[in-house]
Amino acid sequence: MKPAPFDYARAESLDEAVRLLSGADGDARPLAGGQSLGPMLNLRIARPALLVDLSPIAELREVSEDEDGVTIGASVVHSAVEDGEVPDVTGGLMRRAASGIAYRAVRNRGTVAGSLAHADPAGDWAPVTMALGASLGVTGPEGRRTVAADAFITDPLTTVLEPGEIVEAIRVPRLSGTARWGHYKLCVKPGDFAESLAVVVRDPDRDRCRVALAGPTHAPILLDGVAGLVAEASGWSDALADEIKDAAGGGIAAAGFADADDRYAMNVHATVTVRAAREALSR
């Protein structure tokens, strides 16, 4: 399996990348770590006319931390998060998530922003960034804009990015010291894409509680009903687990996230949500 032929250009600056990506009749793709796009090229699922390599652009590798959070450049790789080279403003959630993505050899090349922009519905970063209330800095021919992580992926392999636009950085807000989180990924083998992945972030000092769910067939969703229950909870109980499972089922069905008649999928997603909530409420 070899890719179909394509042209290739190294972008030396963001402006050059945007210019190159805006050409090629809309058939250009940015290349960061290539750990999602590479397989798609080899399988000939993706057949772009032009690849624009973002790796020479130094500013995309920058990470900056301030009082309110951390800004992670688009070319920062998963293993940099895993190893704590990126300041962890989330009390360990991002490090946990990073360490469960594929394999070390993939994490050394694959980027956080590239994974989000590729928008595999079972990708690891979307539910994490959604639950954290993160946002993406996007730049393109019309200038810069900010997109909330929960509004970024609209369908499997589909984002709000317009032709010529690329993700420049990810902004992750700092959790307060009392915040707790839960992260539960169900996959058959370590490193696989998730069959189901739920992330719960409860930060009472910032008056925020969010629950996000990802799976293989639908864009990731927020489960507001579950978030309401987790926000109000004062501890863990079997009764609460049942309530959360019901609320998750309701949210999943309402969003069309899984087929309501598929009792296995419904159960898996609801159970994974319960387990993430339990971790958040048991810490």
Place this chain on the structure above:
Amino acid sequence: MTSTTISVNGRTVTADVEPRLSLADFLREHEGLTGTHTACEHGVCGACTIMLDDRPARSCITLAVAAHGAEVRTVEGYDGDETMATIRESFKKAHAVQCGYCTPGMLATAYDIVTRLPDADRDRIRLELAGNLCRCTGYIGIVDAIEMTLAEIRGGS
């Protein structure tokens, strides 16, 4: 064609290549370094794992043009490396090699485990090996070999 300059096992190589050429095929076909094996060619099996700037990476889903400026170390590039010599000796003792197809990738991952995670226990070794498939050994010998290497390095230091 696009020019790419890569340090391969300490030797700088410049070549004009098709952009779609993978680093694995570049190493095998342009450099004659057939120790790097390709199997699944979509990043799952780990047979093509090499060191890219001292970190394990998949050479089948890394383009040769995107490795421009990088340092590559293949299974042929460990002459005089004591750590790799210990790993290889352990692989031999533990019968961690059968058909040999996965072995170059296994050695790269083993090298990463041994150097990055000196305190890794058996469970951690198994977890780290999840990205390298072997269809012969059942993994027991490979896990044994890495455990043996770590014990030897701990004992020696």
